[in-house]
Amino acid sequence: MIFIPQALTDAWLQEDIYGGDVTTRALGIGDIPGRIIFCHRKGGCVSGIVAGRQMLCALGLSVTTLACDGERVAPGQALLTASGCAAALHQGWKAVQNVLEWSCGVSGYLSDMLAVLRQRHPDGHIACTRKAIPGTKLLATQAVIAAGGLIHRAGCAETVLLFANHRRFLANNQAWRDIVDRLRRAAPEKKIVVEADTPDEAMAALAAAPDLIQLDKFTPDQALQVAKQAAMTAPDCSLALTGGITSASLPEYLDCGIRLFVTSAPYYATPADIGVRLIPENSTQ
Known part of the structure; x- marks a missing residue:
């Protein structure tokens, strides 16, 4: 509670x-x-x-x-x-x-999404973002946990999550391995999560072997190709799908090889x- x-x-x-x-x-x-x-x-x-x-x-x-x-x-x-x-x-x-x-x-809403996911993948998870409606964070957190979901990131100090908006401030923003290594040295107690906006970025991120890669607004086919590559080149790197994941779109992604979905949709149910x-x-x- x-x-x-x-x-x-x-x-x-x-x-x-x-x-x-x-x-x-x-x-x-x-x-x-x-x-x-x-x-x-x-x-x-x-x-x-x-x-x-x-x-x-x-x-x-x-x-x-x-x-x-x-x-x-x-x-x-x-x-x-x-x-x-x-x-x-x-x-x-x-x-x-x-x-x-x-x-x-x-x-x-979240409970219904989880029912659809776990009918196909009993080990699947849905995590809700920190983008709750202002003033509702505690109620939202309670509702997500009550439904059996995960809190993706309660605040920006909770986990290391590298976005493109961070990388643009770096001199060499395509040096994925150097960036990931830098983050590990600076925050050794945190898991390193990075977000990829394109399949090319996802492949580059896989080579850097972070702990988790978020695929933002990928199609089911794109996600499937990244999942196949991850299994071969970075088996210890987890994958998550984010961006546009709703109760309506979730069924399209059930066969893409990814079991973790990140969403803000329940807050607007x-x-x-x-x-x-x-x-x-x-x-x-």
Whole structure:
């Protein structure tokens, strides 16, 4: 589980309820006890449960968790329920729904991608990049892990990743072996990852034997040729595919000989359909 500070979940609440719920106040129903139920209308892999619970508890509500992050729920299954006064219930409603809808959208999308990949390659992996929507990094990280994915690179200090934008600042930016050796000497505790933008760059990078080569926006045929060459000339060098990897494009790459896919697509998935029902305590409605 990813630790999400209380200050952050409080801030998500505050964005919506800084002035309270004027409708509840105007109706004079704020003190009436009631319940709120969040359910996943279509079902799928869920995330955001822990964050949602934290938000509801901050409002003084009594919360029951009915599903766990990473669980695959059935259509209509309840995720969270809480009880307390109507004022607090209405204040938690939309803020928590928003967190659940976005988080479950990410985890559901990635879970479905992994199901397609692992039906063909049980040892396959999908890693999500650091290009999450600003302000959502912790929720995104939790959703990726919940779905069974990997975090490709949480930040630029985490791994050594050589891009063309780095190489352009070097006097000899085609000296792949010299560059890789330089990186190994400077960061001996890190794996050396390089990105190749063309098949020629990939072949040159293979000769330098980094730990991993990312193939950016390669076609399935191009990726297959690099994978064949890697098996012969650099068997200890892993390969990953990145750039345009989505649920729609993934099936095209299942026979290219590469088992690691890098993507940002889950962060932009359609939010899940989370239904919310508020009812007075002891109501039969």
